[in-house]
Amino acid sequence: MVIFVLRHGETKWNVEKRIQGKRGSHLNKRGRQQAKHAAKSLRKYAVDLIIASPTVRTMQTARIINEPHQVPIIKDAGFMERDQGVLEGLTARGILKIIPDIAHQQKKLGIDWRPPKGETFREVHARAVKNFSRIAKAHVGENVIVVSHGAFIRTLAHHLHGGTPETVFDRKAPDNAELFEVECKLRGKNVLCRLVGRRRWISLEF
Numbered sequence: 001m002v003i004f005v006l007r008h009g010e011t012k013w014n015v016e017k018r019i020q021g022k023r024g025s026h027l028n029k030r031g032r033q034q035a036k037h038a039a040k041s042l043r044k045y046a047v048d049l050i051i052a053s054p055t056v057r058t059m060q061t062a063r064i065i066n067e068p069h070q071v072p073i074i075k076d077a078g079f080m081e082r083d084q085g086v087l088e089g090l091t092a093r094g095i096l097k098i099i100p101d102i103a104h105q106q107k108k109l110g111i112d113w114r115p116p117k118g119e120t121f122r123e124v125h126a127r128a129v130k131n132f133s134r135i136a137k138a139h140v141g142e143n144v145i146v147v148s149h150g151a152f153i154r155t156l157a158h159h160l161h162g163g164t165p166e167t168v169f170d171r172k173a174p175d176n177a178e179l180f181e182v183e184c185k186l187r188g189k190n191v192l193c194r195l196v197g198r199r200r201w202i203s204l205e206f
Contacts, residue, residue: 002196003136003182004042004145007153008053008061009034010176018091020057020149021084021118027060034177035064041179043068048142051135053079053149061177062147078131081149085118111165121155125165128156133204136184136191150174160195160202 009031013020027035038061047069052062054075062073087095095102098116106113111121135144150173157180158171174180181196192201 001136001139001141001184002045002143003132003184003193004045004047004143005153005156005180005182006038006061006065006145006147007150007174007176007178008055008057008147009038009064011057013089014176016091018089019084019087019095020055021081021088022055023088024055024057024081026056031057031061031176032064035061038177038179039065039067042145046143047071047145049074049139050145050147051076051079052147053077053081053152055081055149058147058149062145065145065147076131076135078127078134079146079148079152082121082124082151083115083117083119085115087115087118111168121151121168122165124151125155125159125168128152129159129204132156132193133191136193136204137186140186153178153180157195159204160193161198162200162202 009027011025011031012028013025042065049071050062050066050073052058052073052075054077066073114120154171154173155168158168163171182193183196184191184193191204193204194201
């Protein structure tokens with residue numbers, strides 16, 4: 001099976017550099033164009049299903065992607081963006097008003113730093129691998145498109161490159177509407193996946 005992993009198109013909050021998390025805004029004109037361009041890239045593939053995070057921006061992207069396919073779109077909270085807690089909707093300036101020493105905290109704690117009422121990057125990593133494994137097992141033999149978010153895809157892609165959670169910040173976050181193609185197969189109860197173009201298969205089991 002092949003799973004195509006796509007980040008949502010650009011939004012107003014992306015342009016304003018606001019933390020989106022589980023909230024965020026609608027796609028802007030450029031974001032819709034990005035989604036249409038991704039749809040053209042995916043048009044040649046036989047797709048059985050689209051799974052999308054339930055945010056507005058991912059669902060808008062999923063509907064545009066689905067225009068050539070007309071397959072079911074399933075909302076799945078397992079593919080939600082990192083929960084940024086009270087930081088959602090804020091710019092860097094607004095964050096500094098709440099947490100003046102945020103840079104020190106993040107440097108000290110790394111992937112275990114938690115936004116107030118939010119989610120650590122370690123938790124995002126565990127959630128990404130767990131839910132990606134879940135859909136790979138549930139849709140053996142099918143081609144699936146997953147529409148998700150920057151932090152989620154960043155840590156998933158890092159895992160599929162063989163990286164550890166602790167080194168995830170060494171990997172660049174995906175651009176808006178950036179597409180990853182992942183091959184998956186079952187070996188017993190284990191799921192093995194690899195990014196298309198890479199030789200190494202990576203386990204999705206901890």
